[in-house]
Amino acid sequence: xxxxxxxxxxxxxxxxxxxxxxxxxxxxxxxxxxxxxxxxxxxxxxxxxxxxxxxxxxxxxxxxxxxxxxxxxxxxxxxxxxxxxxxxxxxxxxxxxxxxxxxxxxxxxxxxxxxxxxxxxxxxxxxxxxxxxxxxxxxxxxxxxxxxxxxxxxxxxxxxxxxxxxxxxxxxxxxxxxxxxxxxxxxxxxxxxxxxxxxxxxxxxxxxxxxxxxxx
Amino acid sequence: xxxxxxxxxxxxxxxxxxxxxxxxxxxxxxxxxxxxxxxxxxxxxxxxxxxxxxxxxxxxxxxxxxxxxxxxxxxxxxxxxxxxxxxxxxxxxxxxxxxxxxxxxxxxxxxxxxxxxxxxxxxxxxxxxxxxxxxxxxxxxxxxxxxxxxxxxxxxxxxxxxxxxxxxxxxxxxxxxxxxxxxxxxxxxxxxxxxxxxxxxxxxxxxxxxxxxxxx
Numbered sequence: 001x002x003x004x005x006x007x008x009x010x011x012x013x014x015x016x017x018x019x020x021x022x023x024x025x026x027x028x029x030x031x032x033x034x035x036x037x038x039x040x041x042x043x044x045x046x047x048x049x050x051x052x053x054x055x056x057x058x059x060x061x062x063x064x065x066x067x068x069x070x071x072x073x074x075x076x077x078x079x080x081x082x083x084x085x086x087x088x089x090x091x092x093x094x095x096x097x098x099x100x101x102x103x104x105x106x107x108x109x110x111x112x113x114x115x116x117x118x119x120x121x122x123x124x125x126x127x128x129x130x131x132x133x134x135x136x137x138x139x140x141x142x143x144x145x146x147x148x149x150x151x152x153x154x155x156x157x158x159x160x161x162x163x164x165x166x167x168x169x170x171x172x173x174x175x176x177x178x179x180x181x182x183x184x185x186x187x188x189x190x191x192x193x194x195x196x197x198x199x200x201x202x203x204x205x206x207x208x209x210x211x212x213x214x215x216x
Numbered sequence: 217x218x219x220x221x222x223x224x225x226x227x228x229x230x231x232x233x234x235x236x237x238x239x240x241x242x243x244x245x246x247x248x249x250x251x252x253x254x255x256x257x258x259x260x261x262x263x264x265x266x267x268x269x270x271x272x273x274x275x276x277x278x279x280x281x282x283x284x285x286x287x288x289x290x291x292x293x294x295x296x297x298x299x300x301x302x303x304x305x306x307x308x309x310x311x312x313x314x315x316x317x318x319x320x321x322x323x324x325x326x327x328x329x330x331x332x333x334x335x336x337x338x339x340x341x342x343x344x345x346x347x348x349x350x351x352x353x354x355x356x357x358x359x360x361x362x363x364x365x366x367x368x369x370x371x372x373x374x375x376x377x378x379x380x381x382x383x384x385x386x387x388x389x390x391x392x393x394x395x396x397x398x399x400x401x402x403x404x405x406x407x408x409x410x411x412x413x414x415x416x417x418x419x420x421x422x423x424x425x426x427x428x429x430x431x432x
Contacts, residue, residue, distance in 0.1 A: 051363030052318055064307045068321070071313035078306040090294040091280045097287035102268055105284070105321045115326065118352065123339055136334065147267030 002027035003059040005049065007034045007041075008212035011108060011173035012069040013056035017212075018169040019073045021203030023082040027058075031214035034113055070097075070104050073166050085166040096160045099148055099167035103174050107141030111177070131181065138174075138183045145171070146188040155190065157197050164198055172198045176209065218243040219275040221265065223250045223257075224428035227324055227389035228285040229272035233428075234385045235289045237419030239298040243274075247430035250329055286313075286320050289382050301382040312376045315364055315383035319390050323357030327393070347397065354390075354399045361387070362404040371406065373413050380414055388414045392425065 004020070004027050006013040020027050032055050033040045040046055041053045050057045050067045058066045058075070066072050077085045086093045109115070111134050119125040119133060149155045159167035175195045178185060185192055198204045209215060220236070220243050222229040236243050248271050249256045256262055257269045266273045266283045274282045274291070282288050293301045302309045325331070327350050335341040335349060365371045375383035391411045394401060401408055414420045425431060 051367070052322065052360040054322065060307065062307075064310075066307070066310045066314065068314035068317040070321075071310045071317055074313055075306050075310040078309065090291050091276065091278075091282070093294065094280075094282045094284075094287045094291040097290055098282065098284035101284040101287055101320075104317075105286075105325050106268065106270065109321050109325050110331065118349070119339075122348070122352075123335075123341060123345060125339060129339060132338070133334070136338075144268040151267070 002061060003030055004028070005030050005032050005046070005055055005057040005059075006212065006214070007032055007055050008209040008215045010034065010055045011177055012054070012104070014173035014176070014207055014209065015069045015104075015169045016056045016058065016072050017207035018172065018204055019076055019085055019166070021206050022085065022164060022169070023076055023080055025076070025080060025082070029213050031212075033214065070100055070166070070170075073100075073169060077166075083163060085169065087160055087165065092154065092160065095152070095154060096165055096167045099145060099159055100170045102145050102148065103141065103167075103170040106144075107137055107174060108177075110137040134181050135183050138178050138181070139187075142174070142178065142183075142185070142188050142191060146191050149190040149194070155194075158194055164201065164203070168194065168198050168204075171195060172204055218277060219246055220244070221246050221248050221262070221271055221273040221275075222428065222430070223248055223271050224425040224431045226250065226271045227393055228270070228320070230389035230392070230423055230425065231285045231320075231385045232272045232274065232288050233423035234388065234420055235292055235301055235382070237422050238301065238380060238385070238417075239292055239296055241292070241296060241298070245429050247428075249430065286316055286382070286386075289316075289385060293382075299379060301385065303376055303381065308370065308376065311368070311370060312381055312383045315361060315375055316386045318361050318364065319357065319383075319386040322360075323353055323390060324393075326353040350397050351399050354394050354397070355403075358390070358394065358399075358401070358404050358407060362407050365406040365410070371410075374410055380417065380419070384410065384414050384420075387411060388420055 006029050032046055047053055049065050058072045066075055073085055086096055116130055119130050154160055156162040158164045172195055222245050248262055263269055265281050272285055274288045282291055289301055302312055332346055335346050370376055372378040374380045388411055
């Protein structure tokens with residue numbers, strides 16, 4: 001069985017949980033607590049699996065350990081049937097990947113735990129400065145994604161057409177984070193509409209942080 | 217003909233230039249100056265093409281505009297023949313994508329121009345603090361990539377086997393950046409060895425920042 005090294009609040013792990021649900025794939029959750037004891041992700045057992053010390057990691061049925069959420073989503077699409085996470089056609093696939101990377105490369109990495117820790121510990125940022133940093137990159141990132149979605153005739157009920165895919169797997173965890181940190185979403189009507197459509201689906205509901213076995 | 221919106225020192229554009237060279241594809245360079253007049257990437261003509269206001273963007277032969285360097289690399293591999301940027305086999309492809317994303321998601325976005333600008337303008341970081349930030353993420357990121365490469369039997373003359381591919385397209389621009397900011401590379405012998413092998417190839421040589429039409 002597939003094994004997912006996950007943390008309930010990790011939005012990168014959340015992406016993979018949604019994708020596994022969309023594909024209809026059963027998996028075992030192996031929690032990696034990112035805060036306990038300085039972070040289990042930094043300790044030798046997990047570092048042996050993933051030298052980056054980041055979640056998620058996916059152990060395949062053959063025992064290979066894969067890292068990086070978008071690489072794992074591509075793997076699931078290549079190795080398994082079920083609903084496709086990427087559409088047909090090279091240009092359409094590039095569009096969905098670009099939307100995904102606008103979140104996974106240019107927004108999320110700026111706001112993850114290790115960066116917020118550096119701001120506090122090395123740069124002496126107080127809570128207000130940390131929250132302003134967080135909100136700045138959320139606003140910049142989501143505005144760009146909103147524009148990409150709102151301007152394109154390819155946007156449908158979901159980020160690309162009328163079936164959920166890779167970009168939706170990235171968008172919903174980012175919206176969850178924005179809400180959690182009380183970042184306003186009013187300026188992003190297309191994102192809000194798509195997130196609401198996603199949240200009607202069991203794959204998205206079951207992947208939510210508060211539904212995870214390691215939820216606090 | 218393919219048209220690449222590029223800036224000579226952008227490492228994301230540099231990745232795409234290498235890939236175009238490896239594929240043997242001719243293209244026209246359309247320079248976007250990231251510093252002049254507050255940054256041409258923020259101005260309306262470029263924002264109309266790429267709402268993110270980041271380079272690169274690639275205009276295809278059919279006129280579609282693609283963004284995000286890794287999405288563009290995947291497009292080139294799907295739409296054109298020539299040497300493959302990704303290997304065969306879903307697990308091998310996941311490995312190469314994970315190496316690429318370890319750089320493109322977890323290292324580079326923390327050190328790009330807009331982030332360094334925020335550190336200076338909003339957080340009041342001086343040059344020493346900015347350089348320490350830069351060096352911190354380079355060291356963390358390259359050490360993880362070194363471990364991923366050094367531990368795997370799949371690493372060959374290049375990041376994956378004995379032909380250059382997507383991960384090498386990401387690695388070489390990051391090594392260029394590290395050298396430019398005088399970050400020591402001694403702890404990363406595998407990275408140094410692979411970068412040296414890449415730099416023997418014309419595709420990598422011709423993509424170098426100082427060979428670009430917009431080089432300062």
